[in-house]
Amino acid sequence: MPACDVTPEPYKGRSYEETMKIKRSNIAPTKVPAYSKPLLLTQGKMQWLWDDEGRRYLDMFAGIVTVSVGHCHPTVVGGLKEQLDEIWHTTNLYLTPPMHEYAEKLTSTLPDHLKVCFFTNSGSEANDLAIALARQYTSSFDVISFRNAYHGGSPYSVGLTAHGTWKHSYPNGFGIHHSMNPDPYQGVWGGSKCRDSLVQADRQCGCDGECEAGERYLEQLKEVLDYSVGGRPAALFAEPVQGVGGVVQFPKKFLKKAYELIHERGGLCVSDEVQTGFGRLGSHMWGFETHGVTPDIVTMAKGIANGFPMGAVVTTKEIAQAFTGTLHLNTFAGNPLACTVASKVLDVIQGEDTMGLCRRVGERLIRGLATLRDEFNIVGDVRGKGLMLGVEMVQDKGSRAPLSGPDMLEIWDNMKNMGLIVGKGGLRGNTFRLKPPMCITEEDADFTIGVMRKCISDFANKQPQRKVTI
Ligand SMILES: Cc1ncc(COP(=O)(O)O)c(C=O)c1O
Incomplete structure (x- = not known):
């Protein structure tokens, strides 16, 4: 994971279990599954997020494309x-x-x-x-x-x-x-x-x-x-x-x-x-x-x-x-x-020439993602522009049928466990969405591609028919 010079304050709030209890009793239920085990996020700085246990994540989804210039950007x-x-x-x-x-x-x-x-x-x-x-x-x-x-x-x-x-x-x-x-x-x-x-x-x-x-x-x-x-x-x-x-x-x-x-x-x-x-x-x-x-x-x-x-x-x-x-x-x-x-x-x-950064880092990211499409039969499409990119996951390139919800969740969970937060979208929820705060670096882009490669490859290795490369 790329280095980060911020030391987060230790979290002293309600425990994970207490928060989940409130979620179950007092927060409107939702159909959107936020990982098998939902994340409790307690701090954010630029492209980084920390959970209640002080684990650091690279935020490649920006709270659904919303944290545009970075969590707690000092100017803002x-x-x-x-x-x-x-x-x-x-x-x-x-x-x-x-x-x-x-x-x-x-x-x-x-x-x-x-x-x-x-x-x-x-x-x-x-x-x-x-x-x-x-x-x-x-x-x-x-x-x-x-x-x-x-x-x-x-x-x-x-x-x-x-x-x-x-x-x-x-x-x-x-x-x-x-x-x-x-x-x-x-x-x-x-x-x-x-x-x-x-x-x-x-x-x-x-x-x-x-x-x-x-x-x-x-x-x-x-x-x-x-x-x-x-x-x-x-x-x-x-x-x-x-x-x-x-x-x-x-x-x-x-x-x-x-x-x-x-x-x-x-x-x-x-x-x-x-x-x-x-x-x-x-x-x-x-x-x-x-x-x-x-x-x-x-x-x-x-x-x-x-x-x-x-x-x-x-x-x-x-x-x-x-x-x-x-x-x-x-x-x-x-x-x-x-x-x-x-x-x-x-x-x-x-x-801060944010647009230039989107162009430069976005190009590096999409070129890296394109290599995943070449490597894995379950990566059907890679698309987008700047820092608005999508990776559509399929059962195989020939059918273009969507990768199932549980399969997507397995890969998605594993990326999170390796410190990478990406989004999911599409009618059938089979497209990974990369839309980070517009302050990420080339190193962050490389980290993202590395984690995605590892998680997709681990998944594909378990199912040899899906490992086919082109
Ligand atoms: C393109 C687009 N338009 C409108 C909306 C609705 O915005 P809000 O959730 O702030 O109501 C969204 C939310 O995701 C969106 O992506």
Whole structure:
């Protein structure tokens, strides 16, 4: 494990057993298994986490892509400490310096037409508000998103989310339609050269020039518009790279053509940057820029404030104006503490060349992960860009059938036991997700690859048919 010069304070809080007892009695049950034995994490510093027994872990998941610049980054902590003695809350009925300064700073990173901010407390709230804005502005109701998308769990946004695993049986998604997911690896039409990634999908395609798969998925979107939408759509929602869905990248140019189609039909395009924003993709500040598109509304959360609860919707003056007919209030929106933290996060991203780090370390990481795909038959796909990477685990390369839940858990547990925390995602939970705080080093990348190789190899060695290399 790479060295670390931080000595954690010994943990003196409630014991693991007592905490688990409270979890079982007083915390809402969840279907998501957090390892066979859940982790009790008590301290964090930059890319490192410590558990109650003082064991150190490399955090390659950042609290689900949220601790953007590092746990307890000193610049962010310093800013927050100062603000704690100034003012905590007033509501945005009044002017406060942190909210106004942050709105100016944030919009300076976006294209000129995106100038007006609504602040929220989460990504789900941001997407709810974006749906409402689009419907109000267009006077239309129909909204489209892609299968395999995750846009939130609130009553409105869960309708955009197109993963059965996240749906309850209560009515949701009225007026929301899901188009076929343009996935070059698992989709019905594969693509072997169309991803904006250093690693391409291991699928056959006969494309020469234009990407055939991209065109066919676009036809599917046209069909949704023609068959399911009555006239003008309100909006299309898309993640520039699908996050919870397992780091799925659309064929290049697909999103650009999808935006053109929606705009032709009078709808708005919304870019959900909750995971892809703030430089994570390494080449641009915003995921939509990597597709060469300009959205009408951008939603963001998670990494915006390094773990402090906050979200935002940024849009044009005209669209925002459509929301002034009635009152709109969100009590905590623009909270001075949250805006101070978010402001410091932007200072770090811009001052420490965070985007350059994502590009440099991300390249090393994805090249290393690609060697795992070459070595193991159960590593089906490696994809992504910058520090948003996915490793899809399969039963074998030929079938592309997902590696089972218990098999994934075994490998995942073993990585954790060796000090590596990664995420899991995809409809069937068979994609390892690597989305660390944007401060990891090349050495951390090498450690990650080494641990993954060891755990995958130990697993494959127990089942010789899976050891096949290509
Ligand atoms: C792309 C995307 N949009 C929206 C959300 C919802 O954000 P929140 O959990 O803050 O409500 C998420 C959460 O994972 C997300 O990944």
